[in-house]
Amino acid sequence: xxxxxxxxxxxxxxxxxxxxxxxxxxxxxxxxxxxxxxxxxxxxxxxxxxxxxxxxxxxxxxxxxxxxxxxxxxxxxxxxxxxxxxxxxxxxxxxxxxxxxxxxxxx
Amino acid sequence: xxxxxxxxxxxxxxxxxxxxxxxxxxxxxxxxxxxxxxxxxxxxxxxxxxxxxxxxxxxxxxxxxxxxxxxxxxxxxxxxxxxxxxxxxxxxxxxxxxxxxxxxxxxxxxxxxxxxxxxxxxxxxxxxxxxxxxxxxxxxxx
Numbered sequence: 728x729x730x731x732x733x734x735x736x737x738x739x740x741x742x743x744x745x746x747x748x749x750x751x752x753x754x755x756x757x758x759x760x761x762x763x764x765x766x767x768x769x770x771x772x773x774x775x776x777x778x779x780x781x782x783x784x785x786x787x788x789x790x791x792x793x794x795x796x797x798x799x800x801x802x803x804x805x806x807x808x809x810x811x812x813x814x815x816x817x818x819x820x821x822x823x824x825x826x827x828x829x830x831x832x833x834x
Numbered sequence: 835x836x837x838x839x840x841x842x843x844x845x846x847x848x849x850x851x852x853x854x855x856x857x858x859x860x861x862x863x864x865x866x867x868x869x870x871x872x873x874x875x876x877x878x879x880x881x882x883x884x885x886x887x888x889x890x891x892x893x894x895x896x897x898x899x900x901x902x903x904x905x906x907x908x909x910x911x912x913x914x915x916x917x918x919x920x921x922x923x924x925x926x927x928x929x930x931x932x933x934x935x936x937x938x939x940x941x942x943x944x945x946x947x948x949x950x951x952x953x954x955x956x957x958x959x960x961x962x963x964x965x966x967x968x969x970x971x972x973x974x975x976x
Binding site (some may be wrong): 815822823826829830831833 | 841847849856864
């Protein structure tokens, strides 16, 4: 069983999926599978597969309208990873500074 | 997106001095976190949080400690998943270059990660010696 963060990393590890996700984020409204297929010159099947992975990671929501499925980006899901990384980025920056000070002032 | 934090720093000090600073309990306790630590492969170390608030310790096992590479696992108490911290030193003409790598972040379960962020609000960040105001603001803003 995959956990949430692992699914997130899996979803964004593929460049095509990152592009699709990016296109959805900057789109002002939900995009249909057909629109995404056209934009990326991919088959509907190919798009559907990527969309499924993104949906499983919680990065987008699918809305069904008539016969077409529309995808809406959910970028907030990336927050968890970002916060973790930001916390430790800063944590290590601070502590390497402290290490430098310590070395400089050590007798 | 990366699953890895890497840092690089240069110190105008000999490699042996920097190695001691990152591997000897007495020195780690001075600039980093109060530590029960031995640079011996297999040693179960503890970085001891201050007693106030609900601070939690960091624990882990030393995986490698051969000059000048130090690797240990990093487990925040009450969480299940471990990450790995690797320190590497390299002598340069006028000092020592330090490479730090913190990896395995994606192994954190979603709920665990969220719980961790919440615990920062509860003072965990403050436990880790004196973190900058910037960091506290960042964490509280979450």
